[in-house]
Amino acid sequence: MEKQYSENYIREELMVIEASRFIKSTDTVILGTGLPMVAAIFAQKTHAPDVNFVVESGSIDPILPFAPLTVADPIIGNKAVKTGSLREVLGCLVQRGLVDIGFLGGAEIDRFGNINSTYIGDPRSPKVRFPGSGGANCIASCVPKIMIISLHEKRRFPARVQFITSPGYIDGPDGRKKAGLRMAKPDIIVITDLCVMQINPGTGMLELAKLMPEVTRDDVYNNTGFEPRQRKESGLVELPTEGELAILRNEVDPNHIYLKEPSGG
Amino acid sequence: MSKVSKEIKVMTAQEAVKKFVFDGAVIGMGGQNVSRCAVALTHEIIRQGKKDLTLTGCNLSIHMDLMVGAGLVKKCESGLGGLGRFGATFQFKRAIEEKRMETEDFDHLTMVSRFLAGEMGIPFIPVRGLLGSDILNYQAASTKKKFETISNPWNQQEKVVLVPAMQPDVSIVHVQKADEIGNVLIQGIASHEPELIRASRATIVSCEEIVPIKFFRSHSDSTTIPYHYVDAVVHQQYGAYPTATYGYYSFDADHINYYQQCARVGGEEYKRYMNEYIYECETFDDFLEKCGGIKKVTHLEREMLRLM
Numbered sequence: 001m002e003k004q005y006s007e008n009y010i011r012e013e014l015m016v017i018e019a020s021r022f023i024k025s026t027d028t029v030i031l032g033t034g035l036p037m038v039a040a041i042f043a044q045k046t047h048a049p050d051v052n053f054v055v056e057s058g059s060i061d062p063i064l065p066f067a068p069l070t071v072a073d074p075i076i077g078n079k080a081v082k083t084g085s086l087r088e089v090l091g092c093l094v095q096r097g098l099v100d101i102g103f104l105g106g107a108e109i110d111r112f113g114n115i116n117s118t119y120i121g122d123p124r125s126p127k128v129r130f131p132g133s134g135g136a137n138c139i140a141s142c143v144p145k146i147m148i149i150s151l152h153e154k155r156r157f158p159a160r161v162q163f164i165t166s167p168g169y170i171d172g173p174d175g176r177k178k179a180g181l182r183m184a185k186p187d188i189i190v191i192t193d194l195c196v197m198q199i200n201p202g203t204g205m206l207e208l209a210k211l212m213p214e215v216t217r218d219d220v221y222n223n224t225g226f227e228p229r230q231r232k233e234s235g236l237v238e239l240p241t242e243g244e245l246a247i248l249r250n251e252v253d254p255n256h257i258y259l260k261e262p263s264g265g
Numbered sequence: 266m267s268k269v270s271k272e273i274k275v276m277t278a279q280e281a282v283k284k285f286v287f288d289g290a291v292i293g294m295g296g297q298n299v300s301r302c303a304v305a306l307t308h309e310i311i312r313q314g315k316k317d318l319t320l321t322g323c324n325l326s327i328h329m330d331l332m333v334g335a336g337l338v339k340k341c342e343s344g345l346g347g348l349g350r351f352g353a354t355f356q357f358k359r360a361i362e363e364k365r366m367e368t369e370d371f372d373h374l375t376m377v378s379r380f381l382a383g384e385m386g387i388p389f390i391p392v393r394g395l396l397g398s399d400i401l402n403y404q405a406a407s408t409k410k411k412f413e414t415i416s417n418p419w420n421q422q423e424k425v426v427l428v429p430a431m432q433p434d435v436s437i438v439h440v441q442k443a444d445e446i447g448n449v450l451i452q453g454i455a456s457h458e459p460e461l462i463r464a465s466r467a468t469i470v471s472c473e474e475i476v477p478i479k480f481f482r483s484h485s486d487s488t489t490i491p492y493h494y495v496d497a498v499v500h501q502q503y504g505a506y507p508t509a510t511y512g513y514y515s516f517d518a519d520h521i522n523y524y525q526q527c528a529r530v531g532g533e534e535y536k537r538y539m540n541e542y543i544y545e546c547e548t549f550d551d552f553l554e555k556c557g558g559i560k561k562v563t564h565l566e567r568e569m570l571r572l573m
Binding site: 033034055056057058059069070071072073074075076077078083084085086087090091094095118123124125126127128129130131132133134135136137138141142163164165166167170175176178179180181182257 | 297298299300323324343344345346347349350353354357358361362364368370371372373374375377378381392393394395396397398399400403414423424425452453454455456457458459460509511515516569572
């Protein structure tokens with residue numbers, strides 16, 4: 001059957017749908033607050049029905065009818081096989097090496113995929129304080145596939161983060177190995193409203209893998225503090241289908257907590 | 266003689282805070298984000314003006330922000346300070362930016378590992394995270410030694426970070442059910458609290474219901490914490506309001522948003538909030554009345570029922 005693509009979407013919606021496409025039914029995914037939960041639940045409702053979620057607050061394999069407000073939302077334990085503790089999830093699953101994908105976000109993401117969610121300015125005399133690591137440092141240190149969803153703005157994508165809360169490749173291809181991280185070469189995928197960037201383990205740097213429809217490479221470069229090398233095989237992000245948008249809007253985020261609908265749409 | 270006691274430990278929040286919380290104490294904070302924060306016990310600590318506190322936990326949320334806003338906190342040692350979709354914990358953020366308060370940042374697994382070491386009576390514990398991050402490059406002035414990196418003695422190639430055990434002086438935790446001697450049942454997600462409670466030198470639990478001890482003796486496989494670790498049991502219905510207690514009531518987004526607005530603006534508006542909702546309330550029940558009383562909590566109970 002031919003897919004019925006839709007042009008009636010906003011880029012944030014496609015960003016979430018594109019992120020979900022990296023999740024397979026066989027994956028164990030640790031959810032993070034915000035758009036990652038929207039993407040993961042969307043995956044579960046579409047192409048990855050058997051995907052297995054865990055949540056840092058202690059929920060193990062819940063079935064989430066819609067995207068909860070936070071990782072501590074009372075719905076987070078819905079129909080879980082176990083509601084346990086933080087240690088059981090971050091320790092006995094993530095650190096233990098049993099989780100495939102971790103979703104992260106942050107105030108700054110740099111060309112090595114490092115994430116800052118703690119400070120802007122000198123930490124001894126900070127200009128701005130953000131919430132801090134939460135479970136992110138442990139997740140970034142231990143999972144084989146790190147996914148980051150972020151709006152694409154220049155200040156969010158500097159060449160170098162001001163504080164490494166969660167390590168990407170730190171300073172180059174062997175940065176993680178030198179630091180002593182056992183997971184030395186994780187995949188890192190950054191999905192924004194302009195493009196998809198993916199780490200090249202050989203250089204330890206993010207590369208431009210896909211552009212959103214109607215976005216040019218220069219649009220990306222003008223909104224990024226570094227110039228990610230464009231992959232030869234890079235292409236366009238596949239448009240969403242009518243059906244995908246309906247599931248996203250009506251089932252995953254029915255109260256439009258996370259995503260607005262297109263105006264006039 | 267150990268501190269373990271099988272005596273009846275039921276008391277009021279006022280009595281419990283007076284007895285177990287002291288100036289300069291390291292306080293273990295239960296709850297996470299909008300879930301089961303020990304707000305009633307927090308209000309009482311603020312009314313009694315216990316000061317120079319260090320707050321520790323994983324996700325320090327609105328209960329932390331209230332104590333910071335009241336000017337009682339000198340240091341936070343945790344994985345995160347924030348309220349997720351409801352925004353930053355603004356008093357926390359401002360106190361750090363204005364250098365009025367110290368923080369010692371770790372991540373959630375490191376904190377819960379430190380409680381795990383504390384509950385097992387061992388001095389330190391290794392974690393695999395933190396390596397290569399700036400979390401290891403900065404520490405608070407008052408912290409003696411934040412961590413040590415070593416090679417695994419059984420595999421020299423492998424590096425791990427050692428972090429010290431954490432044993433809070435007193436923890437405050439809100440739970441669903443407890444009995445009079447301090448057996449505890451936490452329902453739904455338990456976050457870092459099992460480790461936190463067992464690591465603490467004293468623990469005050471507030472609970473939605475006091476159940477007879479036979480409840481635990483006949484469901485012994487579902488006891489979260491046996492009485493050995495609990496020192497005070499405070500019967501306080503809706504004791505986590507405006508955060509949620511799984512199985513009992515949902516969180517009150519309106520009140521949290523209102524608090525956030527006051528905390529963000531700060532100054533007189535924040536003082537007004539603190540006066541009206543904490544200092545001018547003799548008990549937590551007075552606070553609940555001001556927030557809409559029976560009508561409000563019935564609504565939140567229905568919201569929770571819809572989820573279940």
